[in-house]
Amino acid sequence: MKSDVEELMPRLLPVEFGAAAEDLDPNGPPRNPREYLRQVQLEASLCPEVVVAQIDPKKLKKKQTINASVASCHAAPEGFCPSLSWQQHQVGNFSDVRQSIAKNRNHWSGHTLDDNVLMPKLTDEEGWKKFCLGETVHLGSLSCKTDDEPEPALDYSKVGFPPFLTIVSRLNQSTVLMVMEVLIDWFEEHEFAPQLGRWLYALLACLEKPLLPEAHSSIRQLARRCAQLRSTLESQGDEKLPALNLLICLVARYFEQNDLVDQPD
8 A cells, every 4th residue: 555655756767666576686786777666765764754763961062152242331330431541442452462462373373382371172171160160260279378378389270270362372263252152151050260261361462353143142142241240240450340341341342233332421
């Protein structure tokens, strides 16, 4: 009995096999075109009508669906908004940094890294957090040191590796975006730290324009988080304020997210 599909979709190559079909060896190579077509028909008849793919969710990358939020930033408290001239100056400096990185990328990427610089794999999110922020910031493992104790040698595993040009020049756009997303997600649940600010500035300097949708969403998330944290500061003298203003300024003015721009009084 023919299936519904066969009734609705007639064969493109109708072939009459007759008694010769009884001599067909389904496991052997076809001896002529008719045997080949018959083998194809037999194989198709063994396939189930509905096939369900066995997918391992762990292998799917996060954030496959990009939702670009258009939510605006918290307005700067009175006296916390930088002047227009300050913002324009920072954008100019940032543009010069980007041009310098682009011009000298091949030169710096050719330098050999020190033996202690072990860059994480692309998918190692925890490794990148420790690499950029250090265990002290990422894990919050602050230690108490007395004045009598000698100053320990600089341990980058504890304080994080700075975004040296020899490091950031090796990052392609996929890695730049992935590391930036990892750090911004970390920032959503933690306070601002100098290591975070240095890396976010460096990654923004390496971010190519025009922006991909996921990059657009990430930098807006960064600006909103900076503005939210800025709104909680109690003093204009807070050491975090210039860095927060700078990141908001770059996202809004250099990357043209105009609805997030700080408007001085």
